[in-house]
Amino acid sequence: MRNGYVDAIRKEFTELIIEETFSQNETYLTVKKDANVKICDYLYHHLKFPLILMFATDEREKDGCFKVHYVFSVDEEDAFIIIKVNIEERVPRYKSLTHRVPAANWYEREIQDMFGLVPQGHPDPRRLVLFEDWPAGLYPLRKDFNIKTKPERIQGEYIYRRVEGEGVFEIPVGPVHAGVIEPGHFRFSVAGEPILNLEIRHFYTHKGIEKLFENIPIDKAVFLAERISGDSSVAHAVAFCQAVEKIAGIAIPSRAKYIRTILLELERLYNHLGDIAGIATDVAFAFGAAHASRLKEDVLQLNEFITGSRLLRGMITTGGVRRDIGDKKGNVLLKLSSLQQDFRKLVELLMDMPSVVDRIETTGRIYNDIAKELHVVGPAGRASGMDRDTRRDHPYAAYPELNFKVPVHKSGDVYARTKLRADEVHESIGIIEQAFRSLPDGDIKTEVKEIADGCALGYTEAPRGETIYWVITQGNRIERCKVRDPSFCNWLAIEYAVLDNIVPDFPIINKSLSLSYSGNDM
Incomplete structure (x- = not known):
């Protein structure tokens, strides 16, 4: 793969790639922060590689910054390309990819909640994992957040999308359900029986597994x-x-x-x-x-x-x-x-x-x-x-x-x-x-x-x-x-x-x- 797709990426974006590392079937390309959308868009739309994972790491102690990783799958060659961008703590923002690759939606919202890194231009910047009673400025997956922390809760409210119109009603279901299934909220907008819109709200039982x-x-x-x-x-x-x-x-x-x-x-x-x-x-x-x-x-x-x-x-x-x-x-x-x-x-x-x-x-x-x-x-x-x-x-x-x-x-x-x-x-x-x-x-x-x-x-x-x-x-x-x-x-x-x-x-x-x-x- 190094002589194929990676060479094509290197040729297309030579001046934007800061560092390359290889490990078995994984290729890591660190790119300039402002080039993340351009390069990921190329991998997704031009090379047809699906975005299968996106996550952040707190590497301030070692490299003085946070890092956001985009993992693309190269199915034909049993390989993966991981694009990395460095995010400075004093400017914890980066360009959102969601408008070009919809699969990035929840990943970017999760990173915002857990690391405090803001995806600029995200179409839905509401919280995803953290609920509205979680105090601002506390980011659980940062290294300086103690796992034993019990923050004081604050007042807050989640604003659901609304479908307006004559005869449109909302049907809230959950988060508590009959039976033994775990909690999740479903808010239906209906006109009669047909469903016009559904919005889901989860993470009621977030367990902090990654921490x-x-x-x-x-x-x-x-x-x-x-x-x-x-x-x-x-x-x-x-x-x-x-x-x-x-x-x-x-x-x-x-x-x-x-x-x-x-x-x-x-x-x-x-x-x-x-x-x-x-x-x-x-x-x-x-x-x-x-x-x-x-x-x-x-x-x-x-x-x-x-x-x-x-x-x-x-x-x-x-x-x-x-x-x-x-x-x-x-x-x-x-x-x-x-x-x-x-x-x-x-x-x-x-x-x-x-x-x-x-x-x-x-x-x-x-x-x-x-x-x-x-x-x-x-x-x-x-x-x-x-x-x-x-x-x-x-x-x-x-x-x-x-x-x-x-x-x-x-x-x-x-x-x-x-x-x-x-x-x-x-x-x-x-x-x-x-x-x-x-x-x-x-x-x-x-x-x-x-x-x-x-x-x-x-x-x-x-x-x-x-x-x-x-x-x-x-x-x-x-x-x-x-x-x-x-x-x-x-x-x-x-x-x-x-x-x-x-x-x-x-x-x-x-x-x-x-x-x-x-x-x-x-």
Whole structure:
């Protein structure tokens, strides 16, 4: 890649690039502060590289400034380009990218809240993570903010967008919901039943995860990673460990790669089955929902049989995995064969039921251009025609050695998202079967004693989509850990998916996107 795209960027912007560094498949280009939009716009619109992550670091102690990082993916070459700009503390401002790359929207608002760096020209400068009772001038991810700080609360009010007009009403939903789901606020503007506008407000349960990473030992951090989003424990743990392993320059044993792949696909299986059960519930097809829920329970019990944990926790560690599962091969393959037969019958039942199809076809459509602009990831993106999957585009674990297809649909509605998950269930079963049958002999862990100073990306394709960690270490401790759960990308898409639909269809649309409050509110 260094001789291809990077050369093109260097030729186009020679005088604007201050520094270049390379690390494995990551290229870091520090550019002049005022050139950030120009260069990022070139990468996004001219080279067609998606913006997959944006974050800030406080490097005042080392370099005397803050830094804003823009991470672009080069899928064709399994590579990443990271654009960096230096922001002086006395002038904590930089040009907003959102008007050119809409996917930067929440990232820039998050950086403003957590670091106090203002994106000039942002179309929506309201707070995102911090609520209005948080005092001004306190920025939690700055190094001089003590994690034990308990600030005095102040008076404040969040101003929602208003849709004016005769017959237009607002319907507030949440933040407290029925059941056990976490809090989130949805404010609908409606004229009759059709939805004219939806504004979401989250981060009610923000947990300060990224600050916590800076205050715990590296060998304990994997336990924090796997608890960020409970039903994606393996995906988060593997992404974190891969970042640390890249920094340490170690290769995990082949057997560990295959075991990680098996665990990742088991996690995908039970999530997709649960999502299909939820969709069936929301269209009032109780029998189909019960059938799918039974299959999900079968996988959860299989997880417990294999690892001792229904959610597959405690298996991933830096350098490989903690326990072997090779002796469970026969039981797992037999169970998966039976599950696949049952699942085929369930999908036929769902897709042949007119009352189900009528509720999910054309409902909650996310058009391809919207999906691309917002960088919608995972099944939601692939159901809208986005042919992206981290397992294939940036292969890790044992995926390069296994055969599987990446299903893609184009209609972008609830039907497409349901059908795509069904297709992925079959692919996941096939991947697990291949991995067990090809499971190599050998160790399951490489010993990791000390972590060198450095930085690296770690990434997985979680059930909801692309999960990314960027870790920088110094003195055998975590200096900064940026976490991006797929739900952070996909929550904004629901504001578009509901337009021109009716209020009673919102639960179906919401469930078909399978968004995580906990993964988002970090």
